[in-house]
Amino acid sequence: MVDGSMLWSGSASFGRQRYLGIISAATTLRHLDQILAHSIVSSHHPDLITVTALLRRVSDLGGSAAAPHALRLFSSVEYPDIFLLNVLLRTLPHSFALPLLSSLPCRYPHLRPNSFTYATVASAAAARPESIAALHARIVVDGFANDPYVGSALADLYLNSSQVSIAEKVFDAIPEPDTVLWNTLISGLVDNCSFSRATSVFQRMMISNTAKFSSTTLAVILPAAAELQDLILGSLVHCLAIKLGFASLTHIVTGYSINGLVASSVCLFKKLLALGVETPNSSTMVGLIPVFNPFGYELLVTCIHGFSIKAGIALNSAVSTSFTAIYCRVDDMESARRVFDAMPKKNIASWNAMISGYTQNGMTEMAISLFKEMQVSNVKPNQITVTSILSACAQLESLTLGKWVHDIIIEERIELNVFVLTALIDMYAKCGSISEARKIFNEMEEKNVVSWNAMISAYGLHGKGTEALKLFEAMLSVSIVPTGVTFLSVLYACSHGGLVENGQAIFKSMLCDYGIKPRPEHYACMVDLLGRAGRINEALEFIQTTPESSGPGVWGALLGACMIHKESKLARMAAEKLFELEPENPGYYVLLSNIHSSKRNYLEAAMVRQDARKKHLLKSPGRTSIEVGDVMHTFTANGNVHPQSPAIYSELEKITAKMTEEGYQPETDAALYDVEEEEKEHMVKVHSEKLAITFAIISTDPGTEIRIFKNLRVCLDCHSWTKFVSKITERLIIVRDATRFHHVKDGVCSCGDYW
Structure with a gap:
């Protein structure tokens, strides 16, 4: 216990060492105030070593709340040295550190920041992204741009802000980067x-001739090898670990798991427990969880989770994130969310695991909701976050949400890497905005094969063959x-x-020139290509040359072609094959029934629908x-x-009345068969896209572009109706149905009536 009498007794012989001993024994800020007062009265203040000890103790006892106290203490020294400044910067909260550095030229012109100063302030700048560029500029001006210590802190700052390219430039500016850098x-790249x-x-x-590997180096590169499925790199890292003496049983467990040898990983882990050589920790658990090869190991995951809880490491951030990710991958979203909600501290990786899990499992609204919750929690998104959310927006077909996310990317200054731009x-x-997609594609400095595939696919989706x-040739x-995705x-x-x-x-070029073996979806696409063009017999001959493994895709494409061209005989053969391959799919029954109806074979159509009802097969209703x-x-x-x-x-x-005057006549063929299982026109009922377009006309200003999204293929009558509406209302109408986009303007559709 430090009190006043202890300080004042024998003050004449009071020296620095005694001050330092009493400072370390202080238990409250009041005690430190008493010590400071005594040092001033006894003419021992300012002594830099004593003030430095006081400053450190202020931070220990008061934390960030003692920042004003620490600043006053620092200000009491007329000529502080750089060491005292660095101690102060390490003790101050982020909101104080940057302003203090900015004030140095005016208040303390004799102080020249060193590498430790800038490295400390760089960590503080993470909380104020708008200040990063100014700090970087000052580092360059003061000649510390090539300092490895400062460079490491600055690169880490940019990487945490997802500004990867600038971080690489910081790294490249340093002649001899050390292992830490x-x-x-x-x-950061991983x-x-x-x-x-x-x-x-x-x-x-x-x-490099100067770089030296550490165990951290090998640990951080392994996830990249796993994500790229690069077994050679993984093996190389494993060999390096053994050669350099870094390989532990935990590392080997991780290596087995990453490379799909889950059984070997579990076996080695059991031996580790039995021998007691190494105590399992969070790294062991993360390595053991088969995140990269989860299917078929659901029970194993549950067992590992139970062990983690028993071992008291289940709430570790890395462990919890791994469990969240693997539960999402096996579509156990309830378990994933329970693990996520139980995390005492969620980092960006934790949020990303849960958000991407929702997106990948089609729970797009939940993904959007969680992203908004993340924003409220003041967690800054990175490229992984926005890539997942953009995918959710694409699934929801919500341009408004997509533009909102794009605005966030710009506001948060998230680096537009190839993954974000492709998303x-x-x-x-x-x-529906193909022009904006092409604009972004054209502005990309770096394009990988996925970027090209996305743009080529976009043109296909919009019917721009x-x-x-042309893009494929480019x-x-x-x-x-x-x-294979490109083709x-x-x-x-x-x-x-x-x-x-x-x-x-x-x-033909796919196999002959590039050695890519066609998959079932390629064969189905070829059948669709021939069938849509009316070359149905050729399509059938092509099917007979495809492997048995082609599955229902080719027969489904043939049945679709039969519907377009009203080929009932061949349709029956294709449908029978599909009933065998996918007996629970109601869509094939509806297609066959529609084909019979279009040929006025109403009895056959009724029998097909009756078979479907007997099997309790229900088709999703059409909606727009x-x-x-x-x-x-x-x-x-x-x-x-609707209200x-x-x-x-x-x-x-x-x-409709105005359209009739312009020459519109309902498509009677369309009325005879039911593409979306909606009621026939002669029963005075309308299809969902007509209601949606009419709603848009009364709800938006004249000339406003209309975009609708239909879950099924648009029928002939609605297609014709939409063309007439676009002409009489002078609007561009974009229709996304189950197969493609239709851009309808001035009575003409981009599909050329070929869909």
């Missing part, structure tokens, strides 16, 4: 999902090697553009969604639940 860059760049840096480190292309394309082919001209995207574009000869040539403002409205056939239904039906009658 190499590790900082590799780890955290930002720049796995290829991380492995590239690791390879540079291997050939933006995909979002804009699937939400010629543009897709891709080959810059030496980007196509993948699938091009074939899809050819199919919806009627480019049969081009599609056939590309399919439209976004007006920030609200999504959904309509069903002949629906009357503006009376106004919608009234306007629909006016539009």
Whole structure:
């Protein structure tokens, strides 16, 4: 206990060592005030060593709340040295450190920041992203841009802000980076999902004459090897670990798990427990959890989770995040959310695991909701976050939400790497804005094969086959090697553009020129290509040459072609095959029934539907969604639940009357068969897209673009009706149905009536 009498007794002989001893024994800020007062009265103040000890003790006892106290103490020294300044900066909260550094030239012109000063302030700048550029500029001006210690802190600052390219420039400016700096860059690249760049840096480190590996180096590169499924790199890291003496049983457990040898991983872990050689810790658990190969190991995951709880490490951030990720991958979303909610401290990786899990499992609204919750929690999103959310927006087909996320990317200054830009292309394309998707594609400095695939696929989705082919040729001209996904995207574009000869040539080139073996979806696309063009017999001959493993896709494509061209005989054969392959799919029964109805074989149509009813097969009803403002409205056939239904039906009658004057006649063939299982027109019922478009007309200003999204293929009558509406209202109407986009303007559809 420190009190006044203890300080004042024998003050004449009071020296520095005694002050230091009493400072370390102080238990309250009041005690420190008494010590400071005594040192002033006894003329021992300012003594830099004593003040430094006082400053450290102020921080220990008062934490961030004692910042004003610490600043007053520092200000009491007329000529503080740089060591005292650095101690103060380490004790101050972030909101105080940056202003203090800025005030140095005026208040303490004799102080010259050193590498420790800037490294300390760099960590404080993480809380104020707007100050990073100014801090970086000052570091350069003061000559510390090539200092490894400062460079490591600055690179880490940029990486935590997802500004990967600038972090790499900081690294490149340092002539001889040390191990810490190499590790900082590799780890940051992995955290930002720049796995290829991380492995590239690791390879540079291997050939460097000055770099030395540490166990941290090998630990941070392993996740990149796993994500890239690079077994060679994983094996190389394992060999390095053994050679350098870093390999522990925990590392080997992790290596087995990452490379899919889950059984070996578990066996070794059991031996580890039995021998008691190493105590399992959070790293062991993260390595043991088969995140990269989860399927078929659901029971094992549950057992590992139970062990983690018993061992008291289940709430560790890395362990909890791994369990969240693996539960999401096996579609156990309830367990994933329980683990996520139980985390005492959630980092960005934790949020990303849960958000991406929702997105990948089609729970897009939950993903959006959790993202908003993350924002409220003041957790800054990174590239992984926005990539997942953009995917959710694309699935929801919500352009408003997609633009909102795009605005966040700009506001938060999230670096536009190839993954984020590709996600933006995909979002804009699937939400109907092909021009914006192409604009982003054109502005990309770095394009990988996924970026090219996304843009080619976008053109196919919008029925722009010629543009897709031109882009494919441009891709080959810059030496980007196509993948199976590339060929699938091009074939899809050819199919919806009627480019049969081009599609056939590309399919042949796929195997002959690039050695890519066609998958079932490629065969199905070729059948669709031939069938849509009316070459149904050729399509059947093609099916007979495909492997048995092609599955129901090829027969489904043939049945779809039969519906387009009303080929009932061949349709029956295709349907029978599909009933065997996928007996629980009601769509095939509906398609076959529609084909019979279009040929006026009503008895056959009724029998097909009766078979479906006997098997309790129900087809999803047709529905159309439209976004007006920030609200999504959904309509069903002949629906009357919308609050503006009376106004919608009234306007629909006016539009129909005006269209009739312009020459519109209902498509009687469409009325005879039911594409979306909606009621027939002769029963005075309307399809959902008509209601959605009419609602848009009465809810938006004249000339406003209309975008609707239909869950099923648009029927002939609605397609014709939409063309007439676009002409009489002078609007661009974009319709996304189950197969593609239709851009309808001035009475003409972009599909050329070929869909």
